[in-house]
Amino acid sequence: MRPATLASALLTAIAGALLMAMMLLTVVDVIGRYVFSAPVPGAFEATEIMLALVVFAGLPLVTGRGEHVQVRLALDGMPGGMRFVLERAAEVLVTLLLAGAAWLLYQRGAALSRYGDATVLLGIPLAPVAFALAALSAVSSIVAVARLVQGCRGALSPTPEIPHDDI
Amino acid sequence: QTTLTVSNWLPPSHPIVKDIVIPWGEAVKEATDGRVTVEVMAAPIGKPPAQYDLIRDGAADIGYGVHGYTPNRFALTTIAELPFLSDSSETLSVAYQKVYDKYLAKANEHEGVKLLAVWTHGPGEIYTVKDPVKDVADLSGKKMRVGGGLANMVADKLGIVPVSAPSPQVYEILSNGVADGILFPPESVPFFKIDTVLKYGTEVPGGLYNTSFFMIMNEDTWNGLSDEDKKAIDGVSGVALAERAGKAWDAADAAGRKTMAEAGMTVTAADEAMVEELHGALAGIEAVFIDAAAAKGVDGVAALKMLHDEAGN
Amino acid sequence: MGLEPWVPGLVALVVLILLGLPIAFGMGLVGTVGLVLLLGPRGAMSIVGQTLFDTGLSYTLSVVPLFILMGNLVTRAGLSDKLYGACHAWLGARRGGLAMATAVACGGFSAVCGSSLATAATMGKVALPSMRRYGTSDSLAAGVIAAGGTLGILIPPSVILVMYGVTTSQDIGALFIAGVIPGLIGVLGYMAAVRVTCMIDPDAGPRGPQTTLRQKLVATRGVGGVLALFVLVIGGIYAGVFTATEAAGVGAFGAFLIALVMGRLTLRSFAEALAETAATTTMMFAVLTGALVFASYVNVAGLPAALTGLADAADWPPFGVLVAILGVYLVLGMVLESLSMVLLTVPIFAPMVEGLGYDLVWFGILVVVMTEISLITPPVGLNVFVLKTVLPDVSVGTIFKGVIPFILADVVRVALILAIPGLALWLPSLMG
Ligand code: NA
Ligand code: NA
Numbered sequence: 031m032r033p034a035t036l037a038s039a040l041l042t043a044i045a046g047a048l049l050m051a052m053m054l055l056t057v058v059d060v061i062g063r064y065v066f067s068a069p070v071p072g073a074f075e076a077t078e079i080m081l082a083l084v085v086f087a088g089l090p091l092v093t094g095r096g097e098h099v100q101v102r103l104a105l106d107g108m109p110g111g112m113r114f115v116l117e118r119a120a121e122v123l124v125t126l127l128l129a130g131a132a133w134l135l136y137q138r139g140a141a142l143s144r145y146g147d148a149t150v151l152l153g154i155p156l157a158p159v160a161f162a163l164a165a166l167s168a169v170s171s172i173v174a175v176a177r178l179v180q181g182c183r184g185a186l187s188p189t190p191e192i193p194h195d196d197i
Numbered sequence: 198q199t200t201l202t203v204s205n206w207l208p209p210s211h212p213i214v215k216d217i218v219i220p221w222g223e224a225v226k227e228a229t230d231g232r233v234t235v236e237v238m239a240a241p242i243g244k245p246p247a248q249y250d251l252i253r254d255g256a257a258d259i260g261y262g263v264h265g266y267t268p269n270r271f272a273l274t275t276i277a278e279l280p281f282l283s284d285s286s287e288t289l290s291v292a293y294q295k296v297y298d299k300y301l302a303k304a305n306e307h308e309g310v311k312l313l314a315v316w317t318h319g320p321g322e323i324y325t326v327k328d329p330v331k332d333v334a335d336l337s338g339k340k341m342r343v344g345g346g347l348a349n350m351v352a353d354k355l356g357i358v359p360v361s362a363p364s365p366q367v368y369e370i371l372s373n374g375v376a377d378g379i380l381f382p383p384e385s386v387p388f389f390k391i392d393t394v395l396k397y398g399t400e401v402p403g404g405l406y407n408t409s410f411f412m413i414m415n416e417d418t419w420n421g422l423s424d425e426d427k428k429a430i431d432g433v434s435g436v437a438l439a440e441r442a443g444k445a446w447d448a449a450d451a452a453g454r455k456t457m458a459e460a461g462m463t464v465t466a467a468d469e470a471m472v473e474e475l476h477g478a479l480a481g482i483e484a485v486f487i488d489a490a491a492a493k494g495v496d497g498v499a500a501l502k503m504l505h506d507e508a509g510n
Numbered sequence: 511m512g513l514e515p516w517v518p519g520l521v522a523l524v525v526l527i528l529l530g531l532p533i534a535f536g537m538g539l540v541g542t543v544g545l546v547l548l549l550g551p552r553g554a555m556s557i558v559g560q561t562l563f564d565t566g567l568s569y570t571l572s573v574v575p576l577f578i579l580m581g582n583l584v585t586r587a588g589l590s591d592k593l594y595g596a597c598h599a600w601l602g603a604r605r606g607g608l609a610m611a612t613a614v615a616c617g618g619f620s621a622v623c624g625s626s627l628a629t630a631a632t633m634g635k636v637a638l639p640s641m642r643r644y645g646t647s648d649s650l651a652a653g654v655i656a657a658g659g660t661l662g663i664l665i666p667p668s669v670i671l672v673m674y675g676v677t678t679s680q681d682i683g684a685l686f687i688a689g690v691i692p693g694l695i696g697v698l699g700y701m702a703a704v705r706v707t708c709m710i711d712p713d714a715g716p717r718g719p720q721t722t723l724r725q726k727l728v729a730t731r732g733v734g735g736v737l738a739l740f741v742l743v744i745g746g747i748y749a750g751v752f753t754a755t756e757a758a759g760v761g762a763f764g765a766f767l768i769a770l771v772m773g774r775l776t777l778r779s780f781a782e783a784l785a786e787t788a789a790t791t792t793m794m795f796a797v798l799t800g801a802l803v804f805a806s807y808v809n810v811a812g813l814p815a816a817l818t819g820l821a822d823a824a825d826w827p828p829f830g831v832l833v834a835i836l837g838v839y840l841v842l843g844m845v846l847e848s849l850s851m852v853l854l855t856v857p858i859f860a861p862m863v864e865g866l867g868y869d870l871v872w873f874g875i876l877v878v879v880m881t882e883i884s885l886i887t888p889p890v891g892l893n894v895f896v897l898k899t900v901l902p903d904v905s906v907g908t909i910f911k912g913v914i915p916f917i918l919a920d921v922v923r924v925a926l927i928l929a930i931p932g933l934a935l936w937l938p939s940l941m942g
Contacts, residue, residue: 042781042785042788045784045785045788046784046785049575049784049787049788049791050784052572052575052576052759053576053579053759053762053763053766054763055759056576056755056756056758056759056763057759057763059756060751060752060756060760063340063375064751067338067340067358068358069340069358069360069375071358071359074361074362074569075361075569077569077572078566078567078568078569078572080572081566081567081568081569081571081572081575082563082565082566083566084566084575084788084791084792085565085566085791085795085796086566086792087788087792088788088791088792088793089792089796091788091789091792092789092792092793092796095789097789097793098532098533098534098535098793098796099532099533099534099793099796099797099892099895100532100533101527101528101530101889101890101895102906104528104529104530105529105530106905106906116530119529120529120530120531120532120535123531123535123539124531124535127535127538127539130542131538131562134558134559134562135559135562135563137555137559138559138560138562138563141250145269145270146269146270147267147269147270148268148269150265150266150268150345150346150349150361151345151349151359151361159567160563163562163563163566167562208861209861238809238810239809239815239858240858241809242557242806242809242810243557243560243561243564243806244560244564247560247564250556251553251556251557251560253556254552254553254555255550255552255556256545256549256553256554256556256557256810257553257810362569363570366570366753366755368679368681369681369682369683369753372681372683372750373683373747373750373751373752373753374750375752375753375756389679390679
């Protein structure tokens with residue numbers, strides 16, 4: 031398998047596993063409360079962290095497939111050359127913004143690590159979470175560069191207006 | 198003519214906004230002869246735990262927050278979260294600010310900002326949905342919503358099963374039985390509209406726990422003010438602001454108690470036997486503060502003694 | 511009077527979005543640049559960095575992926591086909607009947623799906639092929655699904671109502687129950703809109719095939735699964751068995767079990783449902799994060815204060831202010847994504863509306879109906895874009911033209927709820 035395919039499969043698996051864990055954690059928490067009068071301690075904090083990780087694990091995938099919500103109303107009515115320029119310009123901006131997000135999240139991680147900030151109940155340290163989000167944003171930015179290069183070679187299939195089938 | 202913006206994450210009807218921040222802003226305006234005005238932002242620019250960093254970095258000029266939301270940053274402010282400190286927010290807040298100035302300030306826990314004041318809310322009490330709490334055994338095994346900070350440790354020592362949920366969700370978790378009760382100051386019960394869900398209250402003399410608040414200003418903003426304005430703002434901040442905040446909480450607590458009575462809640466004071474039990478179960482909890490103080494080179498024992506003396510117990 | 515600092519930002523955002531920059535990045539970029547200009551780089555980066563980190567770390571928002579997962583699993587279980595099949599059997603043979611059946615099926619699917627986009631996407635896949643086969647015009651077919659899909663956030667469960675309840679400290683169970691009757695009125699209104707469309711253009715909605723009573727009854731059995739899930743989720747919340755947030759997890763698990771029992775779930779299709787949910791979640795949170803950065807910018811730039819000042823200065827009667835607020839939603843809804851619009855405006859308007867003496871549950875339903883409208887108004891109508899992906903050969907303009915009658919039906923619905931608050935408040939008043 032190509033490394034890109036492998037990475038994409040891995041991220042999909044991680045995001046899917048996290049979603050399933052969120053679902054099961056809720057069910058176990060509810061059952062624990064009613065049957066054993068013992069809710070899962072700090073289920074709420076674990077859910078929060080899993081949600082953040084799901085969101086960012088999906089970011090390279092959504093970016094790579096060009097699935098971010100977009101309005102193509104004006105684009106579609108334009109002559110090809112102008113549309114090509116605007117599409118590439120948008121890809122450049124997306125690349126830069128994702129790189130910027132990675133940098134800001136890295137800064138956040140550094141600050142959280144300096145303070146030793148952790149969740150209130152379970153004491154889960156927050157800096158590693160921020161670093162993970164930063165890394166996933168950085169990967170997304172690299173993916174966006176790859177898309178830009180492909181786009182310049184004219185190798186992209188036309189992007190759908192709303193990308194994913196099952197929003 | 199300077200306008201200072203206040204980052205605000207509470208609704209405009211909350212006592213912190215309408216009775217503390219806005220009147221303080223008016224006091225600043227008056228003290229500076231109108232040279233400095235204070236403007237509260239209409240919508241939040243970040244979550245409650247983010248407020249400290251936002252102000253330090255200059256996202257707004259002034260902000261307030263809860264030390265317990267980022268517990269690892271503020272070890273010394275646990276002094277004001279201890280149980281049995283005072284029945285009055287005003288007394289405790291003034292005492293706390295004085296102790297802060299004398300003992301805690303030198304540890305520089307509020308690094309990179311100008312600290313305007315610290316204060317506490319009123320005494321944290323016990324409220325339940327189904328059964329009244331008459332002794333410590335009644336608390337054991339109960340699922341109670343606890344906000345965080347030292348209150349978690351209090352809950353732990355009393356055998357409470359802590360349920361954590363963001364405060365806007367307390368209505369939901371109490372009304373559908375996710376939690377059996379809640380540890381809250383009297384003000385918060387009507388504020389979160391749970392006076393219609395809760396049936397019983399048990400008030401603990403001095404409070405079962407408390408919460409420590411800060412109000413801060415961006416350092417560059419502060420340094421940019423004239424010496425005259427700085428002096429004027431200092432005059433209405435510190436002990437004066439802590440006193441203002443404490444008075445506001447006491448009034449809000451009184452109003453809260455009245456609303457609870459009107460809603461038909463049965464609120465009683467813990468009897469002597471229960472108070473004794475609580476003191477027994479929570480004995481030594483102040484070590485959390487004293488140890489933290491020692492680690493930061495602060496005389497915790499002396500600070501705690503001063504707090505008790507100033508608070509009148 | 512000088513130019514308010516939020517005006518150029520709004521203009522820039524509209525331009526960037528129209529030029530094809532993904533919405534999340536447009537809002538993030540304009541918001542960030544605006545904040546840098548207003549606060550300097552350090553303060554701006556602090557807000558943006560915090561927003562990037564904090565937005566996903568939210569327990570209340572965990573309902574979003576879980577209700578989406580529930581909808582995806584319901585679709586995998588084939589419940590959406592069965593639901594449409596039943597509606598088709600009962601209504602299909604009338605003029606415009608297939609489109610009416612679609613409106614009803616959208617309402618039914620909304621009872622197990624918390625998102626309007628998911629409802630539109632699912633019903634698009636289920637109902638479009640048969641509407642096209644029997645000659646329903648593209649603009650009517652797409653219009654009724656885009657509009658019917660909006661019911662996803664009004665008929666409980668609803669991601670938007672959860673958000674509203676959390677921001678305004680209102681009982682989420684009461685909000686859910688309050689959405690039921692306005693949701694049903696929505697279905698009736700959309701059926702009327704189909705009728706009117708067919709009166710104007712008789713070729714738009716030809717009749718479908720006749721069905722026998724027996725066929726109708728057989729088809730109706732297929733809605734049992736949807737009903738069971740609705741009772742589990744909404745009944746569970748109503749009876750106080752779990753919170754709305756927990757209901758999302760329990761509902762997703764229930765849909766998982768139903769799909770399993772119906773033999774429709776393979777390891778592969780389950781993995782696909784999870785992957786789709788993750789991708790959708792990412793897209794929504796990207797938009798949400800961008801919207802929150804943009805919201806901080808307009809906040810710092812003084813837009814909310816300007817709005818409040820406007821209301822104070824106008825010295826209107828309370829009802830006038832309320833109608834003006836709904837007008838603001840109509841305008842904002844043209845350009846903003848639904849969740850962000852609600853999160854941006856409700857903290858500003860709700861205290862104002864409560865101060866005027868209005869019930870916040872009622873206001874919540876009004877806000878959600880306005881949000882529904884925002885999903886189908888140009889230039890940014892997300893439900894319309896969803897339909898575009900299912901109908902790649904139909905232009906966005908054609909779809910927007912198709913939704914016009916449905917927008918008019920929505921306006922009538924808003925007027926009804928304004929005139930008769932009991933439409934929203936009667937059912938919750940019967941609760942506990
Ligand atoms: Na729904
Ligand atoms: Na719109």
